[in-house]
Amino acid sequence: MRIVQEFTKGLWNELPPFRLVLGLCPVLAVTTAAKNGLGMGLATTFVLICSNTLVSMMRNIIPSKVRIAAFIVIIATFVVAVELLMQAYVYSLYQQLGIFIPLIVVNCIILGRAEAFASKNSVMLSIADGLGMGLGFTASLTLLGGIRELIGTGQLFGFSVMSAHYEPFAFMVKAPGAFICLGILLAVMNYISMQSKA
Amino acid sequence: MRDIIKMFIVLTVICCVSGVSLSILKDKTKDKIADQEIKFVKEPAVLSVLAGFDNDPMIERKEVEFGNDVSKLMFPAKKDGELFALAMEVSDVGYGGDVNIMLGIDMEGQIRGISITKHKETPGLGARISEANFTKQFKSLSVSGDIALTSKGGKIEAISGATISSKAVVKAVSDGVAIFKDNIENIKNVF
Amino acid sequence: MEWALSDYFILVILAVFVNNILLAQFLGNCPFLGTSKNMDTALGMAMSVTFVMVLAGTISWMVHKFLLIPYELEYLQTLTFILVIAALVQLVEMFLQKSVPTIYRSLGIFLPLITTNCAVLGVAIINIKEDYTFLQTLIFDFSSAVGFGIALILFAGLRERFALLKIPKPFDGTAIGLVTAGLIALAFYGFKGMVG
Incomplete structure (x- = not known):
């Protein structure tokens, strides 16, 4: 099934933002808590599915010279x-998400999927692609936020889960922690794929 | 040429459709958004300057008109259906921009409390107007001569190094109290 | 509303170092990681971003002030700003191509990328959010762009040396880049103490 394929590729093989290193700004900025990551991910998924659908529906009408502007x-x-x-x-x-909601506009994943996928494929496939990519993105953001x-x-999600003796390592929720945490996660993912290939 | 016309038409149509549908959505969500803004932005401030009520000042809020097309959003505090105090937002220009203050005042014209809701004063100086040490000085004042800086014979100690910010708060609050006193009958009628 | 000279100075320091647009606000990370592999590209990107950011910031400020506010269309802010930026980038590209081809040859490839650079749109939105006057907008946009450039060039300088190092396989590429960015961000974090 092609639809299933297009859907599942976003969940591992082309998982954004790890495999396709796109749209990093919100990934780093809003993942101070799992809930924010989840909210941002869902908002992005919504826009991604809608824009993929519409772009795919109009792919034969939009002249190619102005396609980026139209997208x-x-x-x-x-x-x-x-x-x-x-x-x-x-x-x-x-x-809480503040300025990063309007900035979904410039999230490279969305324009990237419109250009690379939706403008060349049928509506059903584009929806599957948007859903897969969106959910993959949401899962990554929630994981990183968590x-x-x-x-x-x-x-976790606002509930205390660590024992009372746990001393919070506040570095992680500050700006530098975002970069380092994402870097290490990316390396872990690379390591897992290398192991499974070997 | 045909290509250019087509490009032009397609883009124009997309823009029009998008503009129209967004304005419809904006219209549909307008009331809901206003409610949410009041709930998340104004409610905490209102609760900090009013106490002892058994109604919901948020739901019973009303625009009170003062003639000359001037009106103010007021939040009434009632006990057993009897209006005893209300909160309203007042503002004046400070050092970095507008300073907005939630003012709580009872029916005798005595200040119940004030809380700074928005300001853009300098951090560490003017921004200290939000600190309780400054705002609590206003509590229980009612005579307009008292609501002034100590340098002008009033009872409010200005924050050192931030006279302009302190003055803005004093001016906004004393104007608010004056408006309240001038229109007290009007206010009683509305609620 | 009168700002003293020292306030403008603080605005510049805040924008360049303390709230560095890349490292503290996380805006514009795609080109940060994408174009920082060697020094020349980083310089070109920094210059193009400065140019577009100042132009887009001031123009969108004017659009907001003279078009959106009078017609009560503030909710269309996102839509209009991105269109302003996209149109602007296109115009700049056409202008450079015709009149200064030398600059076009060195910067041309970066221009399309800037449309989707969230630092540009981000700065335009911050201008409005913070209620900046025109002069403040101009200064803030320029200092933000300088902050972007400094971070990008520092980072590119470090990354050029990675070619000589033996990096563990899983960390190769973007992963080590992110960790390095984190360490630079940590250094910039120290500037927070400067303006309390």
Whole structure:
């Protein structure tokens, strides 16, 4: 099944942001807690699926010379929609993610998928691709957020899970910790793939 | 030429569709967003300057008009259905921009408390207007002569090195108290 | 609202070092990791970003002030800003290609990348969020771009040396780059003490 293939590739083989090192800014910035990572991931997934669908539907109408401009307008429209919806229904998350919600527009993953996949494939395949990539991205963000939150504050999704003696390693939730944590995770993933290939 | 026209039409249509659908969505979510902003931005401030009420000041909030098309959003605090205090946001220009203050005041015109909701004053200097040591000085004041800096014969000690910021808070609060006193009958009628 | 000279100085220090756009705010990381493998590319990228960032920041500030606010269209901010940036990048590219081909040859390949550089859009949004005046916008945008350039060039200098080192296989490439970026960020973190 092609659809299943397009869906699952986003979950491991082309898992963003580890395999496709794209869209790193939100990955580093909002992953101070698992909940923020999850929220950001879902918002991005929503925009990704919608823009993939629309781009794929219009792929034969949009002249190739202005396709990037057209894609950007389509993506930006959905981002503004997400901004409005988040303000209306999950305001506290909206406050925490702040500037990174409008910045979904320039997340390279979304424009990248529109250009590399949706503009060449059918609607169903594009939705599968968007869903897979989006969920992969969400899982990565939640994992990274979870690790940083756990080590940095001793909590997970806001609940204390470490024993009372645990001294939080606050470095992890600060800016430098984001880079180093992501770097180490990336190395672990590389190591796992090298082992499974060998 | 046909290509250029086509490019032009496609882009224009996309932009129009996007603009129209977003304005519809904006319209649909407008009230909900206003509610959320009040809940997350204003509610904590209101709760910090009012106490002892048994109603919901958020739900019962109302725009009170003062004539001349001037109006202010007020949050009433009631006990057993009786209005005894209310909160409103006042503002004045400080050193770095507007300073917004939530002012809690009871029906005798006595200040219940103030809380700085938004400011852009210099960190470490003007920004100290948000500290409790500064804001608690306003508590229980009611005479307009008292709501002034000590240098002007009032009871408010300015933050050293941040006279402009302190002055802005004093001015906003005393204006707020004045508005309240001038319109107290009007306010009682509304709630 | 009057700002003294010292306030502008603090604004510059904050933008260049303390809140460094790459290392503290995480904006513009794709080109940071992508174009920092050698010094020449990093310099070209830093220069293009400075140019576009200042231009896009000030123009989007004007669009916001004179177009969005009067018509109560602030919610379309994201959409208009990205269009301004995209159009601007295209214009700059065309202009350079026609009139200064030497600069175009060295910077041309970076320009399309800048459209999706979130540092540019990020700075434009921060200008509005912080309520900066036009002069403050101009200074903030330029200092942010300088901060971006400094971080990028420092990083490229380090990365050039990686070619001579033996790096453990799993860390090769982006992974070691991220860890290095973390260490630079740690150094920049020290500037936080400068402006308390």
